[in-house]
Structures are given as structure tokens and as C-alpha cells.
Amino acid sequence: MKNINLYIVLLLLTFGFTNAQQTPAKKQSKTIAIKGATAHIGNGEIIENSLIIIKNGKLLNVVDSRIVKIKITDMEVIDATGKHVYPGFIIPNTTLGLVEIDAVRATDDDSELGSWNPHIRSLIAYNTESKVVESLRPNGVLLAQVTPRGGRISGTSSVVQLDAWNWEDAVAKEDDGIHLNWPSSFSRGRWWLGEDPAMKMNKNYVKQVKEITDFFNATKAYAKGSDQTLNLPYEATEGLFNGSKKLYIHVGNEKGIIDAINFSKENGVKDMTIVGGYDAYKVTDLLIKNNISVLLKRVHSRPGQTDDDYDLPFKTAKILVNKGVLVALEGSGQMERMNARNLPFYAGTTAAYGLTKEQALQLITLNTAKILGIDATYGSLEEGKSATLFISEGDALDMRTNILSHAFIDGRLISLESHQTTLWKRYSEKLKNQD
Structure with missing residues (x-):
């Protein structure tokens, strides 16, 4: 009887782990530079070729890279050329x-x-x-x-x-x-x-x-x-x-x-x-x-x-x-x-x-x-504010092009996986194997 109870507990724990929410992201440890994206500031302004520096969970710089030059060689660089950045x-x-x-x-x-x-x-x-x-x-x-x-x-x-x-x-x-x-x-x-x-x-x-x-x-x-x-x-x-x-x-x-x-x-x-x-x-x-x-x-x-x-x-x-x-x-x-x-x-x-x-x-x-x-x-991509933002392949207000590649909350790179994406990948593989 004890063994049966143990198996039930292990089964429940396994089910819980496989169905739990994605693990919250760790605190930002390295300065991040997002370059080349069209930045939608959130206050009505747009920066076509932006450079965004994230440090200690905050927006250190949000500038036009054609005008302002910042050394980013020591940073973790995300090339977002052709993409769009939005506040969360x-x-x-x-x-x-x-x-x-x-x-x-x-x-x-x-x-x-x-x-x-x-x-x-x-x-x-x-x-x-x-x-x-x-x-x-x-x-x-x-x-x-x-x-x-x-x-x-x-x-x-x-x-x-x-x-x-x-x-x-x-x-x-x-x-x-x-x-x-x-x-x-x-x-x-x-x-x-x-x-x-x-x-x-x-x-x-x-x-x-x-x-x-x-x-x-x-x-x-x-x-x-x-x-x-x-x-x-x-x-x-x-x-x-x-x-x-x-x-x-x-x-x-x-x-x-x-x-x-x-x-x-x-x-x-x-x-x-x-x-x-x-x-x-x-x-x-x-x-x-x-x-x-x-x-x-x-x-x-x-x-x-x-x-x-x-x-x-x-x-x-x-x-x-x-x-x-x-x-x-x-x-x-x-x-x-x-x-x-x-x-x-x-x-x-x-x-x-x-x-x-x-x-x-x-x-x-x-x-x-x-x-x-x-x-x-x-609420906006302004220097000194929280680095809560995301990078989209296209227009984030259009369901056809709202495709996120990265998302940050307080500078932490968060998971974009969900129950739906897990099922999508699962059944995509199933269909692929049937071809």
C-alpha cells in the first residue's frame, strides 16, 4: 500500500512539473545592446535605426544609432535589424x-x-x-x-x-x-x-x-x-x-x-x-x-x-x-x-x-x-525606466506580424514558451513525420 501511495505521489509531481509555468527568468547579469530595430517609444515617437542599452534592468540608452555612437563590443548584442521594439x-x-x-x-x-x-x-x-x-x-x-x-x-x-x-x-x-x-x-x-x-x-x-x-x-x-x-x-x-x-x-x-x-x-x-x-x-x-x-x-x-x-x-x-x-x-x-x-x-x-x-x-x-x-x-522606452519591452518581427498591432523573438521584464530575458507553443511544436512534429 505504501508503494502504491509513493507511485501516486511521484506521478502527481511529474504531472505538475511537466505542466507548470515556464521558470521565471534570472536577474540581468550582463549589459545588453539591441541594435538596428525600429523603436516605437510609446509616447508617439519612432526611432528608425535605434540602439537600446539595457543595464541592471533599466534602459540606460535609447538613441538613434545614426547620430549617437556608443561602444557595444563588451556587451551582449542582439541584432534586431529589420525588426521592431515596443514597450511591454x-x-x-x-x-x-x-x-x-x-x-x-x-x-x-x-x-x-x-x-x-x-x-x-x-x-x-x-x-x-x-x-x-x-x-x-x-x-x-x-x-x-x-x-x-x-x-x-x-x-x-x-x-x-x-x-x-x-x-x-x-x-x-x-x-x-x-x-x-x-x-x-x-x-x-x-x-x-x-x-x-x-x-x-x-x-x-x-x-x-x-x-x-x-x-x-x-x-x-x-x-x-x-x-x-x-x-x-x-x-x-x-x-x-x-x-x-x-x-x-x-x-x-x-x-x-x-x-x-x-x-x-x-x-x-x-x-x-x-x-x-x-x-x-x-x-x-x-x-x-x-x-x-x-x-x-x-x-x-x-x-x-x-x-x-x-x-x-x-x-x-x-x-x-x-x-x-x-x-x-x-x-x-x-x-x-x-x-x-x-x-x-x-x-x-x-x-x-x-x-x-x-x-x-x-x-x-x-x-x-x-x-x-x-x-x-x-509604459515607454525612455532612459531610466524599466527595461520591460519586446522585439517583434513586424507590426505588433497586426496579428499576422506580431511574432516575438525576445521579451524582457525589468531587464530579464523571459521565456516565450507556453502550453500552446508546446502543443504546436508537438503536433508540428507529428504532421512532419507523416509527410
């Missing part, structure tokens, strides 16, 4: 690493019971061993804002880099903001209960908004008090009033966006972003006046209303950018974790519908970094 793409508002298999409850940790959970931290539930996480890196997605779901206040998100042993190693920005789901002023009838499925006014809208106001008032009263029992939800929310945390309000309709902005102003919230923002293009003046940024809902979506333009989801980013709104792309929705790998192609679609390629690139690099508060370190 950033996916915000994602449950990446919080759920592995939707049908297996034990792997689903993206929400908590209750409605008021600002103290729930997504970071400590983040699974660095997720096969979904490793599938994003071959498309250039190297950072993510891991965000909880559910309730009126879902919890607190954090920003992680996608090559780590554990959540402690993964942290790029800890507890960056709190996520509030704004009530909808309209609702659909529950057809499965025999109700009219058409849109109708939400009779509880005013009551639900008041509940949010009451919670915020209670938090401010708690902060002014002393010698009281510790209240974790209130403690977590205090950061919204001193500027240490951002408030992300998930809302799509025009009235909801207007009410959410006014609510934030009235309650002294220092920093706020609209998440989803389907109707944001209708209130651009209000957004700009109040310095409100937008994480725009998934580009590859159908129009929300029957009288909307068929291509509205594709061109909304251009409308917002042209008006001067700080906008970035997010990818929540059906199969959001798996579809997160398509982030660069969402940006590519916005380029097809009016933005320049460099403007589209900003939607998933520097703009996102600014909104998440990590632009001092990530």
Missing part, C-alpha cells in the same frame, strides 16, 4: 490569474461574498502559475492590473508583471485602486421569469446611489474619529480621500458617467477613472473639465443599442483621443482572461478606424501606465 503592453481591469478554469470552483477566486469589499485585495489571490498568464507574453502583454469582481465595491486591484515565482515577486504597484460598480439607471426585464425583456427604468437607482454615498460618508466619519474598533472596509477606502488610491468606477451609460463624476467631486475623491465608458464620447467636455481618464471597454464588441453606429466600438477611442481625453484599452467581458492576449489587436482595430499606429500603441502602453500610476517606470 499593459492590460488593465482583468481577472487574469484569479480564475484558471471557470467550471472548477476551487480555481475561481475573483470575487467575495457581500457588497462592500474595498478591503479585499486581489493581489494575494493572484496565481503566477496560471497557464493563461503565460499565454499573454508571446503577444507582448507583459503587465496587468489584476482586478476583483462582484458586489457594489469589488475590492482593491494591483498591478503585476507577468513573469514571477509568486505574487510578492510579481508586484509592480500594490493596491493601486478601489473598484466601484455604479448602479445602472436602466435594467432589462427578466425574460426567464416571464417579464418583458425590454429596457426599463431602475426604480431603485436613487436608493442604490444613496447607499454608496452613505458608505463614503461613514468612511470619512471613521477617519475623523479616534479610539474605535478597527473597520477594515473603511480603512481601505480612506486612500481615496488622501490620494494614495484611485477610484475606478465601472459605468457605461451617459447618465451613470455624469452621476459618477459628480459623486466623486462631491465626496472629495482625489483621483478617478471611468471603466467601460461606452457612452463616454457623449460627455467628453465633462471628462476633460474634471481631468477624468477612461479605460475603454473591449473594442471587439457589438454596438450596445440598435440605433448606434455599427462601428461605434471601433471608433470610440479615436473620438475620445481627438477630444483630448486620456484613454486606454481594457478587455473585460466574456472569456476576458483568454481574450487578454488579443489586447494588441484591439489597438490595431482602433488604428484601422482612424488613429495613427503610434496613437493606438499609446492606448496599451503609456496611456495605460499613466492611468495606473506606473508611468515613471513602465
Whole structure:
């Protein structure tokens, strides 16, 4: 019996090792020079024949090699002539690493019971061993804002880099903001209960908004008090009033966006972003006046209303950018974790519908970094910033040419292997042997 148990343990260990995520890369030990590539800086600039020096995980130099000459003979040189270099793409508002298999409850940790959970931290539930996480890196997605779901206040998100042993190693920005789901002023009838499925006014809208106001008032009263029992939800929310945390309000309709902005102003919230923002293009003046940024809902979506333009989801980013709104792309929705790998192609679609390629690139690099508060370190190829970048055979916003040869996170050369690439190689060999 003991021998049988031993065999079972060995079998499970073997299965675990053969199916585990790629081993995280080691810390950079030698200075690296990437020469000859077209560098897409992420701030709208391009350097056609670039020289990029990476030292101690940072970008030491990002220059035009035709103008600036730097001795690179003592460095590890990567000849990227004819290729393209991009800053690592950033996916915000994602449950990446919080759920592995939707049908297996034990792997689903993206929400908590209750409605008021600002103290729930997504970071400590983040699974660095997720096969979904490793599938994003071959498309250039190297950072993510891991965000909880559910309730009126879902919890607190954090920003992680996608090559780590554990959540402690993964942290790029800890507890960056709190996520509030704004009530909808309209609702659909529950057809499965025999109700009219058409849109109708939400009779509880005013009551639900008041509940949010009451919670915020209670938090401010708690902060002014002393010698009281510790209240974790209130403690977590205090950061919204001193500027240490951002408030992300998930809302799509025009009235909801207007009410959410006014609510934030009235309650002294220092920093706020609209998440989803389907109707944001209708209130651009209000957004700009109040310095409100937008994480725009998934580009590859159908129009929300029957009288909307068929291509509205594709061109909304251009409308917002042209008006001067700080906008970035997010990818929540059906199969959001798996579809997160398509982030660069969402940006590519916005380029097809009016933005320049460099403007589209900003939607998933520097703009996102600014909104998440990590632009001092990530989001663009600028000297002194983290060497989080990748080399692509061609245009990284085009699925036909987004083919990575190298990727770095904080200067570490990471693996681009995944479960999918393993299977691709396996069955390629099978087909080759049949010829």
C-alpha cells in the first residue's frame, strides 16, 4: 500500500512539473545592446535605426544609432535589424490569474461574498502559475492590473508583471485602486421569469446611489474619529480621500458617467477613472473639465443599442483621443482572461478606424501606465525606466506580424514558451513525420 501511495505521489509531481509555468527568468547579469530595430517609444515617437542599452534592468540608452555612437563590443548584442521594439503592453481591469478554469470552483477566486469589499485585495489571490498568464507574453502583454469582481465595491486591484515565482515577486504597484460598480439607471426585464425583456427604468437607482454615498460618508466619519474598533472596509477606502488610491468606477451609460463624476467631486475623491465608458464620447467636455481618464471597454464588441453606429466600438477611442481625453484599452467581458492576449489587436482595430499606429500603441502602453500610476517606470522606452519591452518581427498591432523573438521584464530575458507553443511544436512534429 505504501508503494502504491509513493507511485501516486511521484506521478502527481511529474504531472505538475511537466505542466507548470515556464521558470521565471534570472536577474540581468550582463549589459545588453539591441541594435538596428525600429523603436516605437510609446509616447508617439519612432526611432528608425535605434540602439537600446539595457543595464541592471533599466534602459540606460535609447538613441538613434545614426547620430549617437556608443561602444557595444563588451556587451551582449542582439541584432534586431529589420525588426521592431515596443514597450511591454499593459492590460488593465482583468481577472487574469484569479480564475484558471471557470467550471472548477476551487480555481475561481475573483470575487467575495457581500457588497462592500474595498478591503479585499486581489493581489494575494493572484496565481503566477496560471497557464493563461503565460499565454499573454508571446503577444507582448507583459503587465496587468489584476482586478476583483462582484458586489457594489469589488475590492482593491494591483498591478503585476507577468513573469514571477509568486505574487510578492510579481508586484509592480500594490493596491493601486478601489473598484466601484455604479448602479445602472436602466435594467432589462427578466425574460426567464416571464417579464418583458425590454429596457426599463431602475426604480431603485436613487436608493442604490444613496447607499454608496452613505458608505463614503461613514468612511470619512471613521477617519475623523479616534479610539474605535478597527473597520477594515473603511480603512481601505480612506486612500481615496488622501490620494494614495484611485477610484475606478465601472459605468457605461451617459447618465451613470455624469452621476459618477459628480459623486466623486462631491465626496472629495482625489483621483478617478471611468471603466467601460461606452457612452463616454457623449460627455467628453465633462471628462476633460474634471481631468477624468477612461479605460475603454473591449473594442471587439457589438454596438450596445440598435440605433448606434455599427462601428461605434471601433471608433470610440479615436473620438475620445481627438477630444483630448486620456484613454486606454481594457478587455473585460466574456472569456476576458483568454481574450487578454488579443489586447494588441484591439489597438490595431482602433488604428484601422482612424488613429495613427503610434496613437493606438499609446492606448496599451503609456496611456495605460499613466492611468495606473506606473508611468515613471513602465509604459515607454525612455532612459531610466524599466527595461520591460519586446522585439517583434513586424507590426505588433497586426496579428499576422506580431511574432516575438525576445521579451524582457525589468531587464530579464523571459521565456516565450507556453502550453500552446508546446502543443504546436508537438503536433508540428507529428504532421512532419507523416509527410
